[in-house]
Amino acid sequence: MSLVAEAFVTQLAAAEPWPENAALYQQLKEEQILLSDNASSLAVQAFLQMCNLPIRVVCRANAEYMSPSGKVPFIHVGNQVVSELGPIVQFVKAKGHSLSDGLDEVQKAEMKAYMELVNNMLLTAELYLQWCDDVTVEEITHPRYGSPYPWPLNRILSYQKQWEVRRKMKAIGWAGKTLEQVLEDVDQCCQALSQRLGTQPYFFNKQPTELDALVFGHLFTILTTQLITDELSEKVKNYSNLTAFCRRIEQQYFEGHDKDSSATVAARSAKRSLLR
C-alpha cells in the first residue's frame, strides 16, 4: 500500500470503534493446528483480553492462506485484516487501546528486547522441534498439518512447508543444531524470562503488557501440549515463577471471562488429541 493509502486507512481505523463481531482466524483447533501457531494465536487472544476487546475465534483449515502475511493468527476487524502480534498491537493502538503507555522509554526498550528474545529463541525452537526433529515430524506434524486435505495433497503440503522451514533454519544457522542444543537455548531463554519476572505479578510490575501476552501464549502452549517427550515442558516447569505466571493469567483473563474460552479448550484438547 502506498504511504497515502496507509495513512488514510490508519485514520479510518482510528475513527471506527472496535466492533462486536471482530474475529480471529486460526487453523482447526482439534486436528490441525501446530504448537507454534497455537502459541502465536493464544498470545494474540491474551493481548486482546487484556485490552478488554471482545473477539471470537474462528477456525478455518485454510487460515494460513487467508492471512495477508502467510502467518497465523490474523484478525478481521471491520473491513481490515491484520496478521501477527506486532502489527495487531499497532492496529489496536491506533484505535486508542494500549497496554504499554505507562512505561517509560527504558522500559519500552526492554519490553521490545524481551519480545524479540521470545520470538528469536522460543518461537524458533518450537519451529525446530516441529519441523526439523524427525520423530516429531513423522508422528505429529505431518499427520496434523495436512489433516483437512485428501491424499496426496496432505503429504505434498506438509513436505512443502517442511522444506520451507528447513531452508529458513539453515539461513539463520539453526540447521546445524542438535535437539539438545535447542533445548539448552530454550532453557537459557526461560532462565532470562524468569530472572526478569522475579517475584512480580507481571513483567512490568502491576499492569500486564504485550510482553506478558506473548510470554503467556508461548509458555502456556508449551506446558499444555503433549509431544513425543516431555523435555520441552520440563524446561519450562523448572522455573516455578513462570508456571505461576501462566496460571495467574489463565485464571484472570480466560477462566474468569468465559468458560469455553480458547485457552481452557485448547488445554483440554491438546492433552487429548496430541497424544499418539
Place this chain on the structure above:
Amino acid sequence: MAAPMELFCWAGGWGLPSVDPDCLAVLTYARFTGAPLKVHRVTSPWSSPSGRLPALKTRDEGTISKTQQIITHLGKQRYNADYDLSTTQRADTLAFVSLLEEKLLPVLIHTFWVDAKNYVEHTRKWYAETIPFPLNFFLPNCMHKQHLERLQLMWGDGYMEDEEKLEKELYRDARECLTLLSQRLGSQKFFFGDSPASLDAFVFSRLAPLLKAKLPNGKLQQHLKSLQNLCNYCTSILSLYFPWDGGESPASAPRAVGADGSEAEDDPHKRRNQLLSVLVGLAAMLGYAFLSGIVSIQRGSTGPAGHQPIALEEEEEEEEE
C-alpha cells in the same frame, strides 16, 4: 606452554580493525577481556582453517566458526566479560542481543550488501580491491547472493520486491531499534556501568561499520549519526581498545606500510605478468607465422640449408614482383 589461540578474521578498513560485524564482535570481546589471541587479518575466507570467517583455532577443540560459540569458548577459558553481571543484567544481555539480531542486523546486511547503490559503489569495490586475484572476481558476488538469499528467507518475498514497504516497515524498525539502544545506554559509559560486557561487544560491532563506512545511500547512517550518545560510545571504544587500528591517521600509517608491502608483492607479479604477456605474444606471432606458411622449417636438411628456402622464396617473390 601451548600455543595461544589463533583468530582469523577479515582485514580492517574504513577506520575499523575489521569490516565484518561478526569478526569485529569477536575482536572487541577479546580486547575487552584481554584474551591472548594471535590475530590473523586475512583477506579471503579460504585462508581460514574452517573456510569461514571469523574462525578461532583453539588448542584442544579444533576450529570454532560461529560468533556466539567463539565468545562462549573464550568465556569458558576464564576470559569472561560478563563475570560481574547480575542475573537480571545477563537476562537483559540475551534480550538485547536478540533485538539486535532480529531488527538491526538484517537491515544492516541489506544496507551494505543488497541496496544497489551501496553495494556497487562501496562494498563490492572494497572487497574486490582487498581480496587477492583470482577470487576477487567472483567472491564478492557470491557473498552478495548468499546475503540476499538469507534476507529473502527471513523476510519473505513480499518485502524484497516492494521497495517502499521495505523502507517503511523494516528500516523504520531498525531506526526504532537504534533509538531504543540510545535510550537504554543513556549517558553511561557502557551498557552495564563502567566496565564493558559482551553486549557492548555486540552493539559496537553492529554500529561501528554503519558509523564509519562512507555509504552513498545512508539513511540509516544519518539516523545513527543523529544519536549523539551512540556515536560517542563507538568512538570511545575505538580509541580505548583499538588505538592503533581505529582513527584515520594511525590507520594510514600501517596502511602505507601495508601498501608498500603489497606493492613489493605485486612487483614480482607485475614483472612476471609482463614477461608472460610478452612470451604469449611472441608465441602467438610465431604460431600464426608457421600455420599460415610465411615461415616454414624443412626437415631433413641442415640448419643453414633450412634458411635457404626462405631466402629463395623471398627472392622469388621479389622477382615476381
